[in-house]
Amino acid sequence: MKPRVHNRAPFRLLILLVALTMLAAACSSSGDSGEGDGSGDTTTTAASSGGETTTTAASGGSETTTTAAEATGPKVLKVATTANITTWDPVKSFSTEALYLANIYEGLLRINPPDAAEQFTPLLAESWEASEDGLTWTFNLRSGVVFHDGAPMDAAAVKASIDAVKERGGAGFIWAPVDSIEVVDGLTVQFNLSYSAPMELIAGSTYGAWIVSPNALEAAAADDTYFETGVEAGTGPWVLESYTPDTEILLTQFTEYWGGWDGERSDKVLLSIVPEAVQQQQMLEGGQVDLATRLPLEATAEFADRDGYTVVNETSWFNYLAYFNTLRPPLDNPKVRQALSMAIPYDDVIAVGPLGLATQARGPVPKGVWPYSESTPQYTQDLEAARTLLEEAGLADGFSLRLTYAAENEIEGRFAPVLQAAFAEIGVDLQVEAIGFGQQWEEAKSDPANAQDMFVVLYWPTYADAGTDNLWSLFRSSEAPFFNLSYWNNPTYDKLIDDAGALTVTDPDESFRLYGEAQTLLVDEAPGVFFFDADAVYVVPDHVSGFDYNMNYPFSLFFYPMTAG
Amino acid sequence: MTDRVHSDGTETDAAATQPGSFRQVVAVFTRDRMATAGLIIVILFYLIALFAPILAPYPDEGAGKPNASALTQPPSAENIMGTDQLGRDVLSRIIIGARPTLLVPLVVVALAILVGAPLGAIAGFRGGWVDTVIMRTTDLFLSFPSLLLAIAITAALGRGLFNAALALVISWWPWYTRLVRGVAVSVRQSDFVEAAEAIGLTKMQIVRKHILPNSVTPIVVQATIDLGIVIIAMGGLAFLGLGTQPPSPDWGLMISEGRSVLLSSWWVATFPGIAIFIVVFCFNVIGDALRDVFDPRTRR
């Protein structure tokens, strides 16, 4: 029994809840949906001083507040975002504010996109090594790095930051394998693990891996709301200059940034919080912003045909699936689940839902994330075979099912009727119901015996390991259902992924093989139906340079290399 | 005074309302061609709603079935009003959507009358503490902006067409209580009720025989006008996601769905919008004509 997943589970939800609609934001161009979409944003309404007042960051930025006189002075990169700030506390952060925090704070390292030559980019750590058994990891830190508040970044700061996350962080569970952290010397820190785990992936996590100034950590330990007025103390290239809740965030250069400010750089980054995709489109077209993080799905196709814009289209971590409620007839019968999986026109689902901007999923592991395997099988639509299976199950006359999906998620709302129509073809009457994600999840979790028959969910790993996350959280059996909401219980599967997880570091090949076996078993038994991995789509105007999407940071964009010429 | 202002801004000065008869209602339409045209169009729309599945060119799509091969197509010979984001024929959606959009408000107003009118009759006729209790209760409900109350009730009950309709009934009945009470008070003060009492009719009989019949015309006039308002309110709830749930069609919901493609594909939201506008406009034209005849304020 591994403690890590149990620790993790409760926290997963926060981000799922909050960022449900953000799928669009993160896969970028995905849609807008009128009032429906706003919700994700509300959930994240800043927990600090409200309204129209502007709070100025109390950190070490050297710039003074912008005034009208400077209007033509600074070179400003203007970005429209949908991401609200649920917290400015880098320790607690587990939500959409990652977009901003990723530019203010840094971790030990960054994981590169799958196509990069190197797997990692060293940031605060210059190098690291693991012991043979994968239980001891040593990180050598970069020297001469200072936090925005002037404090030096050293081993003690790293230990303090990660200890704080373990203790009170939203994503604290990612450090579960870490038994203790030792300060070897000023710039060397050693992680002692209780079981082997891929520490690079954990240290490169989007959440729970920022290194924060010890002064700020102390202040936050004493006062829970210390960060909330817009205080920060990172090492990143940008300082938070000002923050107006629900309205805008202004970042300005941290002059002492260790990476330096040579070459083409922006002086400031102005982030306008604009929840509406249509509005963002207008701002982008009108030149009011240089970049928009969320455009209507339909608009991306138009931009692709226009001069002056490049559409960046990459795979993402966002995996769409639906659980079957395997506790109750008829879905307790694998044949019925297979029949339903075969009734779905996956091409149509992809054409209608994300407007073609997706790839059919191979199980719950998104493409490009460990342990994704091209040999995991997929279902294709075959109505005859589906009918035969139903006949074998004695259900040739059909039956009815109830499906719920998140009202906040426009893409789910679009493809749910496709499922309805497809199931009707094999005599299955599907009732689709849009309810708030929280409500939907509550229903599935609290009363499995009476819960919905099908539950559509958008899922993504917390950090770059879908073995210990997606495969574990979604389908491994457990006594109290949390995210394994098909309530599936298969000892063979459980054993396969437990063994595979333990071998991730020490014997990756064997681990991959076991995971592969588990995924094949999973798809065959079909406790869920796997739709697609959504693409991340960004429209980048030609005058913006340095844009780079990194799938490992699905809610972040890095502004340091970006300029608007 | 403001207490007497009805949902459409007219004063419910029912005491002065002439009882009027259906013959007069008919007369309105023979005189006023605009009203007649309005009535014909409204009837037409309701017929469409009744026979929707037969009339819709693509009934499956109208009911919600997507068509992956024709996403957001502009109006053409095949799809006169184009298709929406899910490739569904907008015209078919409008025709099928006419049912929840037009028929449910009819039921809502009918139920509001069924609840409100008897209460008003009792209050006006009995007077005394019964009157006070009933009228204070209506005051209470009317001190909320009606749609706001309906939103809050739907939120509390849970979203969906049924709950939205129920919420509107709860928000709307007091208007009719007030209206009928006015009639009842004026009837009670008239001589023939005294005569009726003298010959030994019970109070219930008087209410049934005199007050309710006298209320019919003002109720019909008011209901006509209210229908337009309730259709908008119902559409508003659907627009907010509280009414009809997708993939079922509803004009308010369609307008909301069309919002995300408003600038690139105007037809998705515009046609259902025009449909709702035409119906409500016609109800208002009819209402105005009726009011001109039956509202003593504007009568010569």
Place this chain on the structure above:
Amino acid sequence: MRRLEFVITRFGSTLMVLLGVTVITFLLARTVPTDPAALFLGPRARPEEIAKVAEQMGLNDPLPVQYVNYMKELVQGDLGNSISTKRPVLDEIFARLPATLELLFAGMTTAIIVGILIGVFSARWKDKPIDWGGRALAILGVSIPAFFLGMLFQIVFFRWLGWFPLGGRTSVDLRFTSPITDVTGFLVFDALITGNWEGFKDALWHLFLPAMVLAAFPAGLIARMVRATMSDVLSLDYIRTARAYGQSENLIAFKLALKNAIGPAIAVIGLSFAYALTGSFFVEIIYTWPGLGQLTVNALLNLDYPLIMGVTLLGAIAYIAVNFIVDIVQAQLDPRVSLDD
């Protein structure tokens, strides 16, 4: 003496209604299908935590006791905490209120002016083409739902003509060029009094479409009412007398009659306000106006009941207050308003 008495009586009954309104919002909040404690703690709560919070929130007390507690908190300005943001509901509301008030104020002012103008012109030239046009406009106003008119205006004035912006309260660039100093929260007004001409233009430019959409329905209501009452007044004896004395018809209509018609027209302002208030919800969504409407709609999606009921309660209080003021004003204007109703 009688007038003061009237005000006091009216005030008393208003208080009673207010009390009743709190009962309704309280009961609605308790009708919620999900356990409020579970909602507040969010989905990761454990049953024992929920039980504890339920106890703390007093949810195990009998309803009347809960109501008394609710009222105690209410009079201290405590409407509870928002479920999604955990901030006090009142803070959330006040943060958004200025934007909504600015919109309402602009919309209602426009509606009153336009409505009265249409009504007066219609009545003055009754059954003439002007009347026909005026009446058509009035019916048009009350027939187009705000949620459709808003989008129609966006297509016409933004997409086709390019005259107005699609939404928002100000341009993004204004942050750098001429930031508006916050004084009252009414951006147009603040920009004006701080002499920020660029900011004033920009804020007004953004305010125009939403305010027009919001004004349409109330303007229609007011126009109808003014037309009806003006027509009545124009047929009264003293007007006939004035006519007989050879006063010009325009003078009669615009001076004598208007003076007498305005009182009854005010009566409909309360109701217009109610429609404008709910109309602002739709207008705010469509024009991404950062006010109460957006807040409420998001709250609806998140089942944020404290917030929904807070907005409902405040909406009712505002409506009651407007009606109260309207009654007093009417009583001032029109001595015939009786006290016994």
